[in-house]
Amino acid sequence: MAALPLGDGTDAARSGGCGSHRERPSGQCETTMDETELIRMPILYKIAETERDRELVAHLNYRTFVEEIPQHEANEARRLIDRYDAENTYLLAMDGERLAGMLAVRDRRPFSMDAKIERFERFLPVQPKRMVEIRLLAVDPAYRRSRVLFGLIRFLDRYLERGDYDMGIISGTTRELHLYRHLGFLPFAELVGREGAWYQPMYLTRASYEASRAYRYMKRDVQFLAGPVEVAPEVERAMQGRPLSHRSQAFMRMHGEVRRKLCAMSNAASVHLMLGSGTLANDAVAGQLKRYGGRGLVLVNGEFGRRLTVHARRWALPFDTLESEYGQPLHYEGVRAAAAGGKYAWLWAVHGETSTGVLNDLAQLKQVCREYGMRLAVDGVSSLGAVPTDLSGVSWASGVSGKALGAYTGLCFVFQGDEPRVSGDAQDLLPVYMDVAAYEQSAGIPFSQSSNLLAALDAALRAFETDAPYAHTASRYRLIRSAVEEMGLRVLAPREHQAPYILTIALPKELSSRELGQRMLDQGFALQFESGYLLERNWLQIASLGHLKEKDIVRMLDVLRLFVETMGKRRQLPLTKEAGPQAVAANR
Known part of the structure; x- marks a missing residue:
């Protein structure tokens, strides 16, 4: 299989392979993470917001859970709408206009887990204050040898943190338990399902994710902040x-x-x-x-x-x-x-x-x-x-x-x-x-x-x-500033008076610094946007300080450029007038 069967969407799933993993003789799957096989374009992670987003979800859902894992009847429209669609929040991995992967989260009870295990919370090692159920995890076949899956789980972790959820639960097929553990999921309670389609109830917390292989592989956010900075x-x-x-x-x-x-x-x-x-x-x-x-x-x-x-x-x-x-x-x-x-x-x-x-x-x-x-x-x-x-x-x-x-x-x-x-x-x-x-x-x-x-x-x-650190900082600054200005964005400070370690971008009113900063953070790049004075003025900041690597700077700029372009904000603003006393x- 190429999708990862979770929750109600896959109760009758029949596995057909590991997709982003290689079959071992034992029947287990081996994670492959050769960076030469990764998708070249930056993958953007987002929450489904538009009707088109939901159309993409319906089509990937169909390809995964009708054509690849035949759980549902085929239809001419080749669309599969989940029974909880109106209550689901869909987390998407987008490669331009193409949906590379997705998963659904839902916090409204009863969960599908409630129908499988009465009072399932009693089997959990800790009692969560707020939790979600995670279902419908699917990755397009073209992206199964990339970091899309790990990126989705990192995005899920951010979603849980922002929503003040302290746990997510899933029903994971027993054929892929080692994979779920790589992602940070831990088992609880007895197996559910039937012969040929057994599922393991599992949970995910911030602590279990940070102890996972996925977390180590995706690493921490890259800090483009005045502080804290990337340390050597x-x-x-x-x-x-x-x-x-x-x-x-x-x-x-x-x-x-x-x-x-x-x-x-x-x-x-x-x-x-x-x-x-x-x-x-x-x-x-x-x-x-x-x-x-x-x-x-x-x-x-x-x-x-x-x-x-x-x-x-x-x-x-x-x-x-x-x-x-x-x-x-x-x-x-x-x-x-x-x-x-x-x-x-x-x-x-x-x-x-x-x-x-x-x-x-x-x-x-x-x-x-x-x-x-x-x-x-x-x-x-x-x-x-x-x-x-x-x-x-x-x-x-x-x-x-x-x-x-x-x-x-x-x-x-x-x-x-x-x-x-x-x-x-x-x-x-x-x-x-x-x-x-x-x-x-x-x-x-x-x-x-x-x-x-x-x-x-x-x-x-x-x-x-x-003096090498000063030269490196200034060189990175020039790279970032030139790229930002090529995007049509205005850097606040004149070049002759710039602090060659941090640039302040005065965003056009059509582009929110809070939204852009949060979206960049979702991709693993921490820019400065949360201070009150920045939000008030709609400013975004990028610093070139610390132990930054050139490849991380290039990746950050690629992602920023994609967001600016896809949100339709390529425009050049007039420079600020000369200030007087x-x-x-x-x-x-």
Whole structure:
């Protein structure tokens, strides 16, 4: 057989072979997964949405369960409509306009399993809160030596997760039990059926799928995110090492080495590590600005610049903002003019504005601060490790382990070019964990830290002993940007001001960033689309960071191109007009 008989659709199935598998002499089937035999065009996985989709389902259903496995009477229309058609959700594998494979899920009781086993739940090892029945799994004969079957099961796993289902059940023919186990299904209860057509009740959970051969073969999603990123194998191995006490000599040596590497790659005078995200590091920087005193100027040309104003406001810092249009560079003449007024003691800005894909000019900001005697604070959370970053002349800067540096989320850094001020009242007002002076006075380790996160970071930093990571990131970015623009999509940031590690696509109104991002995720490619500011503006983001492989980039672009084309969105949008300075807004 070429289809996989499951549930009510195959109660009278007669197997005629294994389809996507080779017969062994014992009668078992051997999975074949030679990548040279895979279908060349990207297979798109989707839920049946249109009448045409359901027509394709009816015809594949007929070919499978009438012509190939003769369970039903033939008809002139060569269509087979399932008895639960109105209640089924069909998960499809599409090769262009051709249906390569399908399965049906249904969550309405009674299931077909209820007719076979009274109170079948009592035989399950765990009691699910929500479950579906899976039936009508079929793969077109032309696709039975491809990854379509495994792709369908991965898509099923995503469907169950999004629907908050914790289990799927099937009735699987005993002729294919080894195959179901490869897919993650586990048996429960006694066999059902009759002589010559026995079926094994089976269940699928997230845990059983992740322990399956199918999961290992299809691998994890490829991350095209600013973070978390694809990590190198040596970084993953380092993360899995034996934990060390943060007071041990081994930990202290590794901690010192990591600090040395971070300073060497950034030209910073010193750096301290904290357990937390970039938000924590920026709060620690705000604490230093509070201690330093004076009125400041916060620059905004994207979401993360906007968040700096939130930090400043929460810390009750006296400050003004100077805003430029999202997607455009900072208005440096406006910055200089504001600084020339002499009322600002410090300046706070984002280096790599990830939300828009704009790289702000750090050298110009340092020059302004030198000329007018201002302290400079920099959010380097996304740019550190993505582009060469010179923090000499910067008073404080934030960074993290889990983005461009290629390690895991969990450590953040505060770089500094000045000794932290230690003064009675001001020091007492700072939260203990965010007080950089406390780290300075304790050799950088005043509190507990994770040796596993530190070891992974140490392994990741070895790559930055040369400039190769920056070149690789920029090269991948150019490849992605050129392909995206060839699709007729508009990249928000002008090329001359691009952050060469992440691009923000301003989608046309006819194309939903949520829908496109989710569909890409269903194919195994994680792009950025779920943040509120992205959804609000209908933006989609693709990052070129981490341990990405060229073949994965090409596959991702092929799938993206197919979605753009099939959804009819090939159009070129006008570029954003040149931005000018906006009003300076006062905040206290």
